[in-house]
Amino acid sequence: MRPFSEYIRQYKLIDQPDYIDLGITPGxxxxxxxxxxxxxxxxxxxxxxxxxxxxxxDSKLGSNIYNCGKADAEHKxxxxxxxxxxxxxENIVDRIKSSDKKKILIVYGKKHYDGxxxxxx
Numbered sequence: 054m055r056p057f058s059e060y061i062r063q064y065k066l067i068d069q070p071d072y073i074d075l076g077i078t079p080g081x082x083x084x085x086x087x088x089x090x091x092x093x094x095x096x097x098x099x100x101x102x103x104x105x106x107x108x109x110x111d112s113k114l115g116s117n118i119y120n121c122g123k124a125d126a127e128h129k130x131x132x133x134x135x136x137x138x139x140x141x142x143e144n145i146v147d148r149i150k151s152s153d154k155k156k157i158l159i160v161y162g163k164k165h166y167d168g169x170x171x172x173x174x
Contacts, residue, residue: 069160077158085148087141096136100128142168149173 060066072078087095097103108121124132142165149157161169 072160075158075160077160082158085145087144092136092140095140096132099135100131138164138168141165142172145169146172 072082093103106121112119112121123129145159145161145165146169149159159169
């Protein structure tokens, strides 16, 4: 496995500033991202209930080692594109459109930019 520093150089990654450095505090902001239970529910409505195996339950959360099998390509594509990107984009755009705020800061990853921008057009 390659060291993370190689990914930083290869993909020209930069650290996101701390929220406080951007002037974002709990008093002047709110998180409007969809929660993990909502995302799982959206996935399961479309693709069926996710059945975890004993191996899944025994795996340490956050571990770099996962030997319990892979999701099929169709499910993986749906999860990454339709749920993780598109569904979250729709939610953020809905929240922007329904907001009465004069200034809105969005802190999201690069893969969301084009989709959110297109929906706001």
